[in-house]
Amino acid sequence: MNGWRAFFSLIRWDLAVEFRRRETTLNMCLFAVLLLFIGSYTVSQKTELIDTFGPIYYWIAIIFSGTVGLSRAFLPERENGAMAAIVTAPIDAGVYYLAKMMAVWLYVLVMSFMVLAAYVVLFDFEIYGQYSDRILPITVVTALFCLVYVAPGVLLSAMTVGLKGGEVILRILLFPLMIPVIIVVLSANPRLFTDPELAVTYTSPETAMATLGALAAIYVCACYLLFPKVVEE
Amino acid sequence: MKDAFKILVATVLVAALYMLPGFESLGARTKWLSGAGIFIALCFTLKSIPLGVHLIVGWALVIETLRQVCHDVPMKEIMLGESYLIFYFHFPSAITCLAMFLMAGGISFWQLKTNDLKWDQSAAACIELAVIACSITLLTGMTWAQAAWGRPWIWSDPRLLTVAIMWFTYMAYLMFRMAIDDPVKRARFSSVLGILFAINVPLVWYAIRLFGEESHPMELTMEGTQKEIMTYTRWYGAGAFFILYMALWRLRASSMRADAKCDQLEDAFMRQKI
Numbered sequence: 001m002n003g004w005r006a007f008f009s010l011i012r013w014d015l016a017v018e019f020r021r022r023e024t025t026l027n028m029c030l031f032a033v034l035l036l037f038i039g040s041y042t043v044s045q046k047t048e049l050i051d052t053f054g055p056i057y058y059w060i061a062i063i064f065s066g067t068v069g070l071s072r073a074f075l076p077e078r079e080n081g082a083m084a085a086i087v088t089a090p091i092d093a094g095v096y097y098l099a100k101m102m103a104v105w106l107y108v109l110v111m112s113f114m115v116l117a118a119y120v121v122l123f124d125f126e127i128y129g130q131y132s133d134r135i136l137p138i139t140v141v142t143a144l145f146c147l148v149y150v151a152p153g154v155l156l157s158a159m160t161v162g163l164k165g166g167e168v169i170l171r172i173l174l175f176p177l178m179i180p181v182i183i184v185v186l187s188a189n190p191r192l193f194t195d196p197e198l199a200v201t202y203t204s205p206e207t208a209m210a211t212l213g214a215l216a217a218i219y220v221c222a223c224y225l226l227f228p229k230v231v232e233e
Numbered sequence: 234m235k236d237a238f239k240i241l242v243a244t245v246l247v248a249a250l251y252m253l254p255g256f257e258s259l260g261a262r263t264k265w266l267s268g269a270g271i272f273i274a275l276c277f278t279l280k281s282i283p284l285g286v287h288l289i290v291g292w293a294l295v296i297e298t299l300r301q302v303c304h305d306v307p308m309k310e311i312m313l314g315e316s317y318l319i320f321y322f323h324f325p326s327a328i329t330c331l332a333m334f335l336m337a338g339g340i341s342f343w344q345l346k347t348n349d350l351k352w353d354q355s356a357a358a359c360i361e362l363a364v365i366a367c368s369i370t371l372l373t374g375m376t377w378a379q380a381a382w383g384r385p386w387i388w389s390d391p392r393l394l395t396v397a398i399m400w401f402t403y404m405a406y407l408m409f410r411m412a413i414d415d416p417v418k419r420a421r422f423s424s425v426l427g428i429l430f431a432i433n434v435p436l437v438w439y440a441i442r443l444f445g446e447e448s449h450p451m452e453l454t455m456e457g458t459q460k461e462i463m464t465y466t467r468w469y470g471a472g473a474f475f476i477l478y479m480a481l482w483r484l485r486a487s488s489m490r491a492d493a494k495c496d497q498l499e500d501a502f503m504r505q506k507i
Binding site for chain 2: 155172177218222
């Protein structure tokens with residue numbers, strides 16, 4: 001089978017299953033918004049803390065609720081024994097990985113845009129006023145962040161899906177890998193979310209985007225090469 | 234016989250390197266390259282000598298480092314005073330743990346290529362030892378930070394943060410190994426993780442330096458011959474610790490192999506019984 005055709009049919013299959021079940025994305029969105037809601041309440045008494053803590057809660061909500069989606073990524077295959085079928089099918093396992101990663105990236109993107117919408121409401125982020133030029137950089141940085149997040153996440157999810165306590169182990173394995181990415185987005189936070197005049201010394205959104213793009217390329221390539229070893233029987 | 238030949242070849246290579254005319258005046262890059270050559274020759278040679286001898290040599294070298302710290306190096310540093318002496322144990326542990334983490338990545342790669350369980354046990358033993366070295370680095374580092382800065386933990390020191398993240402990463406690796414029972418599957422998955430984490434180490438290193446808070450540079454300040462003695466002792470210590478850890482690594486790997494063999498025999502016995 002042609003690589004591209006396999007890629008698109010695998011994505012279509014994954015999206016169809018998700019569209020009928022509506023479990024993963026809905027769960028993730030609800031969990032993320034709930035986290036942001038609690039975070040917003042903790043700083044609601046002190047408005048001077050909002051600029052510092054708001055963006056941090058934004059990333060925390062994405063990272064924590066993303067693991068909900070990742071830990072369920074291979075459940076449909078596992079339930080019906082489809083994993084063995086896909087592995088024996090004449091498709092490159094790397095293509096299967098890329099398709100899975102794109103599908104999970106889409107779910108995580110939907111979730112992170114929900115988080116962004118909730119952030120605008122709960123933290124009073126003036127997208128029609130002072131911060132109207134921020135939406136584009138925030139969206140791009142978030143999308144790249146999610147890509148770096150799901151690239152090793154899908155690989156680790158495939159390894160931990162059948163294990164005892166697999167969900168916890170997935171988190172323990174994934175979070176240390178995410179530290180470089182978190183350091184990058186935290187250093188770009190002040191110029192993304194708060195007054196740029198106050199934050200000229202911090203990392204610019206463009207630098208953050210370039211770094212995240214490079215990290216995404218490294219992780220996607222490494223996981224693309226390693227994934228066939230994970231599903232090999 | 235084959236082992237004796239390997240030792241001979243490595244010794245001749247290292248000796249030839251040092252006898253090259255004008256070795257002292259070579260540039261820093263050549264010196265690094267020759268250092269790496271000596272390192273590889275050392276690794277091959279050490280595998281060829283018996284484990285008992287290797288362990289004794291390792292401990293003897295560590296005791297010699299201790300003697301040098303007690304007698305040769307200056308007792309006080311200009312900025313840090315006596316507290317800097319812990320550096321002679323902190324630095325070798327740090328270098329050893331970094332080298333062993335990267336070596337474990339290489340061995341994991343080789344395991345995936347050859348599908349031989351022996352390399353998996355070797356990589357796991359390497360990471361166990363490296364985590365111990367990493368813990369020692371963290372503890373001595375925190376003790377030193379308490380003496381130098383008055384606080385055991387400082388977020389703005391990139392080295393401390395890098396080592397702490399490595400510790401968490403490789404503890405996760407060990408936890409993951411415990412969760413899988415099937416040895417073949419464990420070997421494959423652990424090797425994938427070993428490679429992924431070895432890629433992560435330099436990324437953490439650069440991310441913290443480029444995007445983290447401003448760092449506190451911490452160089453030892455001493456003049457003239459004393460500085461030379463200090464540099465010599467710390468690299469001597471690094472070599473001594475590395476040789477000792479290699480011996481412990483061999484010990485642990487052989488015990489892991491024995492464990493695997495026991496499991497195999499037990500399985501075979503049970504099958505026969507049925």
